[in-house]
Amino acid sequence: MPTKSDVLIIGGGPVGLSCAYYLLKSGRKVTLLDAKEIGKGSGSGNAGHIVPSHIIPLAAPGVMASALKWMLDPAHSPFGMKVSLDPNYLSWLLKFVLACSGANVQRSINPLNDLGQLSAKNFAQIIAEEKFDCSYQEKGLLFLYKTEQAFRDGQHEGEFMQKHGIPVSVYDKANVHEIEPAALEGVIGGVHFTGDAHLNPAVFLKLLSGRVRAMGAEMLENTPVTEFETANGKIFKVRTSGGDFEAEQVVLAAGALTPSVARDLKLNIPIQPARGYSMTMSATKTMPSHALILGERKIAVSPVDGLLRFTGRLEVGNYSMIPNPVWIQRIENSAREYLHLDEKLDVKETWAGLRPTTPDGVPIIGRSPKHSNLILATGHAMLGLSLGPGTGQVVAELVNGREPAFSLSLMRLERF
Ligand SMILES: Cc1cc2nc3c(=O)[nH]c(=O)nc-3n(C[C@H](O)[C@H](O)[C@H](O)COP(=O)(O)OP(=O)(O)OC[C@H]3O[C@@H](n4cnc5c(N)ncnc54)[C@H](O)[C@@H]3O)c2cc1C
Numbered sequence: 396m397p398t399k400s401d402v403l404i405i406g407g408g409p410v411g412l413s414c415a416y417y418l419l420k421s422g423r424k425v426t427l428l429d430a431k432e433i434g435k436g437s438g439s440g441n442a443g444h445i446v447p448s449h450i451i452p453l454a455a456p457g458v459m460a461s462a463l464k465w466m467l468d469p470a471h472s473p474f475g476m477k478v479s480l481d482p483n484y485l486s487w488l489l490k491f492v493l494a495c496s497g498a499n500v501q502r503s504i505n506p507l508n509d510l511g512q513l514s515a516k517n518f519a520q521i522i523a524e525e526k527f528d529c530s531y532q533e534k535g536l537l538f539l540y541k542t543e544q545a546f547r548d549g550q551h552e553g554e555f556m557q558k559h560g561i562p563v564s565v566y567d568k569a570n571v572h573e574i575e576p577a578a579l580e581g582v583i584g585g586v587h588f589t590g591d592a593h594l595n596p597a598v599f600l601k602l603l604s605g606r607v608r609a610m611g612a613e614m615l616e617n618t619p620v621t622e623f624e625t626a627n628g629k630i631f632k633v634r635t636s637g638g639d640f641e642a643e644q645v646v647l648a649a650g651a652l653t654p655s656v657a658r659d660l661k662l663n664i665p666i667q668p669a670r671g672y673s674m675t676m677s678a679t680k681t682m683p684s685h686a687l688i689l690g691e692r693k694i695a696v697s698p699v700d701g702l703l704r705f706t707g708r709l710e711v712g713n714y715s716m717i718p719n720p721v722w723i724q725r726i727e728n729s730a731r732e733y734l735h736l737d738e739k740l741d742v743k744e745t746w747a748g749l750r751p752t753t754p755d756g757v758p759i760i761g762r763s764p765k766h767s768n769l770i771l772a773t774g775h776a777m778l779g780l781s782l783g784p785g786t787g788q789v790v791a792e793l794v795n796g797r798e799p800a801f802s803l804s805l806m807r808l809e810r811f
Pocket residue numbers: 405406407408409410411428429430431432433434435436437438439440441442443444445446618619620621648649650651652653656669670671672673695706707747748749750751772773774775776777778779780781782
């Protein structure tokens with residue numbers, strides 16, 4: 396006999412777990428399936444930045460020019476691409492190149508801003524209500540710059556975001572060293588997005604997963620969804636290696652693997668993995684006091700729980716989750732250009748994860764165009780943790796037939 400539930404969620408990353416939390420809060424009976432370990436996929440080793448300030452999509456004017464420039468300096472490039480003739484990959488690349496426009500930025504700002512603000516509010520609420528001890532700190536995100544040109548560009552970006560309601564402070568050299576003593580002498584300025592926050596992502600996901608289980612969700616690990624049984628535009632059965640499942644509604648939140656899960660549903664979901672790496676080490680003598688972005692090198696820095704994490708690199712098209720030691724070393728070298736670090740770092744963990752990336756840099760959230768009982772919640776790229784709780788709320792609203800907190804029209808799959 397198939398297992399029956401109200402709502403079946405495929406994927407137990409930050410997005411699937413957040414959906415489960417809000418659905419349970421709304422009184423739904425939830426089953427959550429993960430192909431591997433819940434909360435351990437691409438969300439656990441990330442930077443843990445909660446960034447409602449990130450309202451400019453990845454696909455923006457100048458990105459292609461920067462990518463070409465970085466290719467001339469491969470040892471420092473924050474960006475890489477797989478070489479492949481796979482038609483899905485080539486079609487994604489073409490869509491991405493076409494989306495690198497001012498029009499795409501204008502179109503994307505409101506949905507990213509709406510989802511980012513809702514998520515930030517929900518994070519603060521979940522952490523307070525559930526008493527999650529996950530090193531959550533509302534200290535903003537500080538960009539550090541070493542060159543005049545990058546500092547100027549950072550200030551322009553800050554002014555642009557300020558016009559959209561994002562709080563920003565700009566610091567000259569003296570001020571940036573005063574607020575961030577871990578910065579080396581070569582840092583000449585900073586731009587501080589003061590409404591951002593950071594936390595320990597692995598701890599947050601563990602606590603959220605525990606809470607979801609305690610609220611009554613049935614949660615199964617090592618249970619990959621392999622096929623679906625459909626009729627008349629409706630999913631009747633979800634097949635897994637561990638048996639069949641039936642549900643009134645299905646939420647697909649399988650991160651970078653969403654396209655392969657959706658293939659059996661004849662849904663073409665334009666998502667590519669954008670692999671990135673992190674290294675986590677014991678505290679150094681002079682710990683940064685903020686979550687940071689090292690501007691020119693695009694490295695994220697997160698001080699949490701007496702540990703220090705660096706993350707970086709965006710490699711489009713690669714599904715392997717094995718960290719590349721060459722890039723881990725390069726990330727450390729780049730961090731040493733900006734920060735006081737001990738000569739020898741005590742590395743605790745190296746990690747790789749996949750950002751589920753759409754060509755226009757906006758997530759896909761909404762009902763499937765082909766299935767009346769399927770909701771898609773995916774494609775959050777570099778913001779899946781940050782945008783999780785807002786996504787969870789609007790998915791619960793869709794499932795319950797309520798008007799979502801804001802219009803999802805620009806997030807629907809049909810835009811591609
Ligand atoms: C280096 C790096 C740094 C990052 N830093 C940040 C940051 O600071 N802030 C931020 O917001 N985001 C950050 N991100 C992005 C963030 O980690 C992702 O956006 C996020 O993990 C996506 O969440 P998700 O739930 O959609 O997918 P995932 O986290 O990938 O979870 C999807 C889950 O679905 C499961 N699954 C896959 N296939 C199946 C199947 N067939 N059946 C059942 N289950 C399946 C997987 O096992 C997985 O557990 C970073 C990413 C990287 C790589």
